Amino acid sequence: MGPVKNNPQTVQPSTQVPSVSETRRQQLKELLEKANQLRWKLKQRKAVTFDPIERSKLKLQLQKVNEEIKEYEDEYGEPLSLEVNHKSIATLLQEVYEARWKLERKRANSFNLNERRQLRLDLENVNEEIKELEDEYGKPLPPESNPYKKVRERWPIAIGVLVVLILVGFTTDPVLKPFIWSFINPEPTVKIEQGEAIIGSSNITPTPGHEAEVFDGKIKLAAFEIDKFEVSNQKYKLCFEAGVCKEPESNTKEYIDPSKSNHPVIGVTATQAAAFCRWRGKRLPTSLEWERAARGTEGLDWPWSDREATAPTPGRQANIAKIKNETVEIDSFPLGVRKEKNGEIYNLVGNVSEWTASYVNWRDIWNTQYDPKNNPEQIFPNTNSDMVWNGQEINLKNDQNLIVRGGNWTSGFDRITLTGFIAPKMSYNYLGFRCVS
Secondary structure, three states: OOOOOOOOOOOOOOOOOOOOOHHHHHHHHHHHHHHHHHHHHHHHHHHOOOOHHHHHHHHHHHHHHHHHHHHHHHHHOOOOOOOOOHHHHHHHHHHHHHHHHHHHHHHHOOOOHHHHHHHHHHHHHHHHHHHHHHHHHOOOOOHHHOHHHHHHHHHHHHHHHHHHHHHHHHHOOOOHHHHHHHHHOOOOEEEEOOEEEEEOOOOOOOOOOOHHHHOOEEEEEOOEEEEOOOOEHHHHHHHHHOOOOOOOOOOHHHHHOHHHOOOEOOOOOHHHHHHHHHHOOOEOOOHHHHHHHHHOOOOOOOOOOOOOOOOOOEOOOEOOOOOOOOOOOOOOOHHHOEEEOOEEEOOOOOOOEEEEEEEOOHHHHHHHHHOOOOOOOOEOOOOOOOOEOOOOHHHOOOOOOEEEEOOOOOOOOOOOOOEEEEOOOOOOOOEEOOOEO
16 A cells, blocks of 8 residues: 555635724724814815915825825725715815806906916816815716806806897897897996086176076085987987887987987987986986086186187087087087096087086075085085985976086087076977986
8 A cells, every 4th residue: 555645735825804803993993084084174175275385285184194094994904984975075066166166267357477377276276176076076066066067058048148138129129129238339438536626717797597607616526427428319219219218308300310310319308318317327417517527627618628728619629600500420529529537528518508407506505505615625415405406307396497508509609617597397409418427
């Protein structure tokens, strides 16, 4: 009988997890939960931090925390199955989406090269954070939860709606038409800064109704913006089509004439003029505001006196003395404009006289109620109903005339300080208006 051969069995390597006591496992679980909480707080801070030094510190801290988590998991024997808090991640994602949107808007409006470079780096960091959070969340947030995508995806819809509104407004709808016209073709204005205005003159003899002209002093006015042009037939017609304004009381022939759409509207009463201004979010100017716009801060003799010290020559600086025998377009006579630092104002002299909101007796009330000589810093109060009409028909003093300014196409014009006066319910073929705000 031959020797017995050993038949050794192949020994399989053990796959059993090294034994860890239950107490230690519980300790590791608590350590892992705390480490994950710390990790989440660091991620929250890093997600909204763009300072490169601070971001580097946070990245280093996160790296150390991740190493600790890896060590705990190796000892624990398996990754700790922690429930992903999708709500917290989604909230943080929304914050980061909003941060990206703000950075993109800021970069789009910036023309500083260094600032744009920094914003580009910040955007790169934000996109990196978004990628990490979306990976942890498992998917990008849906558009309704993502303000960044929400705006971008709805932008074409907004453009489409705007195009439809424009088409409707220009073709059929009488209410939308004026608002759309105002949006795409706003009324140009010129800003007048707050400051002193030289008003009136002492070199003339007052005539009945023109006493306000002989003021000859300085009054401090608040800042305002005045229309660059007189209100045209075309613009007034939009107000009528919107159902706000009434057709001119008189001289409707010019109003309906297509060839005169850019001429100043005439034949309107003070209440009609005020209604138009109110529709545009404005008001009629006071006589003082009108004179400040025409004479500047220097108290010029004429709007163009800073360029040539001459009275108006018919047909050169202004439409006066029947040189044209009718009104002209509101942007005519560029040699007669008043040049302010913020723009030019046309036809303050000639073409049409212009309604103001000042009652004829404003000067007497100003002198008695406000004592301007002893209180030079007093700003003229446009809200005093004894001196200024607020534009509401119910508050109009029909027994008092309103001041009109500027001269017109029917006659000569002696001086810029000249003040006319007309009953507010009257209308003429030489009387129009412009607005202020």
